[in-house]
Amino acid sequence: MAYQATRNRRIFVLFLLPVVAVLFLTTIYPMLYAGWLSFRNYDLAKPFIPRIFVGWANYAEILSSGTFLHALVTTLKLMAMTLSIQLVLGVGIALLVTQRLPGMGVARTLLLIPMMISPVIVGLVWLFLYFPELGYLNYFLSLVGLSGVGWITTTTWALWAIAIADIWQWTPFIMMGTAAALHSLSPEPYEAAMIDGNSRWDVFWRVTLPQLKPVLISLMFLRAIDAFKIYDIIFVLTKGGPGDSTEVLSMFIYRESFTFWRMGMGAAASFVSLAIITVLVTFFFKSLNRDRSALE
Amino acid sequence: MNKPSTRQAILVYLLLAVVLIVFLTPIYLVASSSVKPAPIMFQKPPAFFFTPTWEHYHVLFTERPFLKFIGNSLIVALGSTAISLVFGSLAAYAISRIRHRRMNDVAFWILSLRMFPPITVVVPYYIIFKTAGLLDTPLALIIVYSTANIPLVVWLMKGFFDEVPSALEEAAMVDGYGIIETFWRVTLPLAAPGLAVSAVFCFIFSWNEFLFALMLTGSRAQTATVAVMSFWSSDAVQWGRIMAGSFIILIPGVVFVLTCQRWLVRGLTMGSVK
Numbered sequence: 001m002a003y004q005a006t007r008n009r010r011i012f013v014l015f016l017l018p019v020v021a022v023l024f025l026t027t028i029y030p031m032l033y034a035g036w037l038s039f040r041n042y043d044l045a046k047p048f049i050p051r052i053f054v055g056w057a058n059y060a061e062i063l064s065s066g067t068f069l070h071a072l073v074t075t076l077k078l079m080a081m082t083l084s085i086q087l088v089l090g091v092g093i094a095l096l097v098t099q100r101l102p103g104m105g106v107a108r109t110l111l112l113i114p115m116m117i118s119p120v121i122v123g124l125v126w127l128f129l130y131f132p133e134l135g136y137l138n139y140f141l142s143l144v145g146l147s148g149v150g151w152i153t154t155t156t157w158a159l160w161a162i163a164i165a166d167i168w169q170w171t172p173f174i175m176m177g178t179a180a181a182l183h184s185l186s187p188e189p190y191e192a193a194m195i196d197g198n199s200r201w202d203v204f205w206r207v208t209l210p211q212l213k214p215v216l217i218s219l220m221f222l223r224a225i226d227a228f229k230i231y232d233i234i235f236v237l238t239k240g241g242p243g244d245s246t247e248v249l250s251m252f253i254y255r256e257s258f259t260f261w262r263m264g265m266g267a268a269a270s271f272v273s274l275a276i277i278t279v280l281v282t283f284f285f286k287s288l289n290r291d292r293s294a295l296e
Numbered sequence: 297m298n299k300p301s302t303r304q305a306i307l308v309y310l311l312l313a314v315v316l317i318v319f320l321t322p323i324y325l326v327a328s329s330s331v332k333p334a335p336i337m338f339q340k341p342p343a344f345f346f347t348p349t350w351e352h353y354h355v356l357f358t359e360r361p362f363l364k365f366i367g368n369s370l371i372v373a374l375g376s377t378a379i380s381l382v383f384g385s386l387a388a389y390a391i392s393r394i395r396h397r398r399m400n401d402v403a404f405w406i407l408s409l410r411m412f413p414p415i416t417v418v419v420p421y422y423i424i425f426k427t428a429g430l431l432d433t434p435l436a437l438i439i440v441y442s443t444a445n446i447p448l449v450v451w452l453m454k455g456f457f458d459e460v461p462s463a464l465e466e467a468a469m470v471d472g473y474g475i476i477e478t479f480w481r482v483t484l485p486l487a488a489p490g491l492a493v494s495a496v497f498c499f500i501f502s503w504n505e506f507l508f509a510l511m512l513t514g515s516r517a518q519t520a521t522v523a524v525m526s527f528w529s530s531d532a533v534q535w536g537r538i539m540a541g542s543f544i545i546l547i548p549g550v551v552f553v554l555t556c557q558r559w560l561v562r563g564l565t566m567g568s569v570k
Contacts, residue, residue: 011475012390019387019406019446026443027409030420037419093315099300099308107312109557111319115564116549118504120521121542124528125322128329128535134338136325168319173564180561219565229413232506236525250415257419258511270416281408 031274037267044261051264058268068269070244071252074159078248079227081163082170083220089167090174091216095204097175098182112176114169123236126165127152130237155245158238162246165233170226174219181215182208214287221284228277249273326546329539337535352536362541365523371434372509372519373502376441380498381491383442384449389479391450392457403454410447418511425512432514440508445498452497452563456490457483493559496552503548520545 041054062068097108114122129137130151138148151161185208193203231250234240240247240255247255249269257266300308329337331348356362391403421440422431430436460483468478484491509519518526524541527534553560 008475009394012394015386015390016394016402019383019450020402022383023406023409023443023446026439027412027417030417030424033420033424034417093312096308096312096315099305101300101305101308103309107316109554110316112553112557112560113323113550114319115560116500116504116553117323117546118506118521118549120504120506120525121326121546122322124524124538124542125326127528128325128539129322131338136338136340136342139340140321168322172319176561177565222565225411229415231413231415235506236528250413253415254418263419263423266419270419274412274416277412281411284411285404285408 034267034270037264038271040264042262042264042267044263054264058264059272062265062269062272067244067247068252068272071247071249071269074244074246075228075248078159078163078166078230078246079224081159082166082227083223085163085167086171086174086223087216087220089171090219091178091212093171093175094178094182098179108175108179111172113172115172115176117169119169119232120236122165122169123233126161126168126233127237130161152238153242155243158242158245161237162230162234165237166230169233170223173223174216177215177219178212181212185211214290217287218284221280221287225277225280225284228273228280323546323550326539326542329535330543331540332536334536352540356537356540360523360527360537362520362523362544365518365520366544368434368513368517369503369519369521372437372441372517373499375434375438376445376502377495377498379438379442380445380449381495384446384494385453385484385487385491387446388450388453389457389483392454403450406447406450408447410444414444414507418507421508422511431512432517434517436512437502437505437509437517437519440512441498441502441505445501448497448501448563449494452494453487453490455562456487460486493556493563496556496559497563500549500552503545 038058039053039055040051041049041057042051043049093111097104097111129135132150132153135151137151141148149157151157189207189211190203193207198206228249230248231254234246234248234251235254238246240251250273253266253269253273256262256269325342328342330352331350332343332346333349333351336343336346387406391399421436425431425436430439464482464486465478468482469475473481504521505519506521506525509522510525513519513522520541524538524545527538527541
C-alpha cells in the first residue's frame with residue numbers, strides 16, 4: 001500500500017509538472033524579461049543608442065514624473081467611482097431579484113448578459129451612446145428632464161463615461177455574487193429579528209449585511225484587481241483623453257511602450273503596478289482563507 | 297424571508313423594470329442598429345418599427361473578409377480551449393489528490409497568474425514572439441490565451457474533482473485499475489459538467505479578447521474583435537457594420553448566459569461564493 005501511495009504521488013506530480021513548466025515559461029519568463037527591460041534604456045525609437053543597463057533610472061523617472069503619478073491617481077479614482085456604485089447597485093438589485101416572486105429567475109439571467117460581452121464591444125456600444133451630437137444617451141437624458149453633457153469630449157465627464165460603461169458591465173457581477181450568497185443565508189436570524197419587531201430596513205442592516213460582509217469583501221477585491229486591468233473600454237472610448245483625463249496605468253504603460261517606444265520605461269511602470277496588484281491579490285487570498293477556516 | 301405583499305411586489309416589479317431597461321437597452325441597440333438603414337441610424341426618437349436591412353451584414357461579408365476574421369477567432373479560441381482543458385484538468389486532478397500542505401500554495405500561485413493585468417506582459421510577449429517569428433500567427437494567440445485559461449481551468453476543475461467521492465476511485469483501484477485508468481474512466485466522466493463549463497469559459501474569454509489580439513496580430517491572423525474595431529475610422533463612421541460585427545461577436549456570450557447561468561458564479565468569483 002505504501003509503495004502504491006508513493007507511486008501514485010509520482011504520477012500526480014507528472015500530471016502537475018507540465019502545467020507548472022508551461023506557466024513558468026509563459027508567465028514567469030516574460031515577467032523576468034520585463035524586469036530585465038525595466039533596468040535598461042530600451043528605446044525602440046532610438047535604435048542606435050545602446051541598450052545599456054541604467055539601474056533604477058527608469059523607476060526614478062516614472063516615480064518622479066507627474067504623468068505616472070497622475071495615471072496612478074486616475075486609476076484609483078476610477079476604481080473608487082466604479083466599486084462604490086457597483087456595490088450599492090449590485091446589492092440593491094440582488095435584493096430585488098431574490099424576492100419570492102414569479103419571473104425573478106428570468107430577470108436575473110437577463111441581467112448577467114453584460115458580463116459575457118467582449119469589453120471592446122462594450123466600448124463600441126457606449127461610444128455609440130456617447131457619440132457627440134448623434135449619440136442616444138443625451139437624448140434619453142433629455143426625456144427625463146436632464147440636460148446632456150459632452151461625455152467623451154470634456155475632461156469633466158470623460159472619466160465618468162468610462163466609469164458608467166464599466167458599471168454597466170460589472171454591476172451584474174456584484175448582483176450575481178450577492179444573490180448567490182443571499183440564498184445560502186440561514187433563515188433563523190431573520191425569524192428572530194422579525195419576531196423582535198424590527199423593520200425590514202433594520203433587519204437588512206443588522207442581520208443581512210453583516211452576514212454578507214465576507215462575500216462582499218471578496219467580490220470587491222476581485223473588482224479592485226480587475227480595475228487595474230481596464231484597457232479595452234478606454235482604448236475605444238477616449239484613448240486616455242481628452243488631455244490626460246482618462247489616462248489610467250494600463251494606458252500609461254501602453255503609451256510609453258507603443259507610442260513613445262520606451263520599452264524600458266513601460267516595463268518599469270508595469271512592475272510598479274504588478275507590485276500593487278500583488279498586494280491586492282495577497283489580501284484577496286487571505287480573505288478567502290479566513291472565510292474557509294471560519295466555515296470549518 | 298416572507299413573501300412580499302402586493303404593494304411591495306408592485307414596487308419590486310417597477311424597480312426591476314427600470315433596471316432591466318437600463319441594462320438591456322445597449323444590447324437592444326446593437327441588435328437593432330445592425331439591421332437599421334443608415335439614414336435612420338441616429339434618428340430621434342429611435343425608430344422601433346422599420347424595415348430591417350441586411351446591407352451592413354452584406355458589406356461585412358463581401359467587401360470585408362469578416363468570415364476570415366471569424367475563422368481566425370474560432371481557430372484561436374478552439375485551439376486554446378483544447379490545450380487549456382488537457383493541461384488544466386491534469387494539474388487540477390493532481391492538486392486535488394496530492395495531500396501536502398504546500399499544495400494550497402501551488403493552487404493559489406496558479407490562480408494568481410490570471411489576476412495580473414495583460415498590459416504588463418504585452419511588451420515581453422511582443423518581443424519574444426517577434427524573435428520566434430510567431431507574430432501575426434494564430435499560434436501566438438493560442439499560447440497567450442492558454443496561459444490565461446489554464447489557471448481558470450485548474451481552479452474550476454479542482455472544485456469538481458474535490459466533489460468526486462474517493463470511495464469510487466478506491467473501488468476502481470481495488471478492481472485493478474491503475475491511476476491513469478481510474479482518472480480516465482471513473483473520475484473524468486463524473487467531472488464532465490466541469491469540463492463543459494471550463495470549455496465554455498475558455499472559449500468565451502479567447503473569443504472576446506482584444507488587447508493581445510491587437511498587439512500580436514496583423515492582417516493575416518487578425519481576430520473578429522480587432523477587425524470590428526478597425527471599421528471605426530476617423531473620417532467615416534461606419535456604424536452599421538460596426539454594430540453588425542459587434543452583434544455577431546456577442547452571440548456566444550449571450551448564448552452562454554442563457555444556457556448555463558448557474559455556472560457563472562463559480563467561474564467568475566474564484567471560489568469566494570459557493
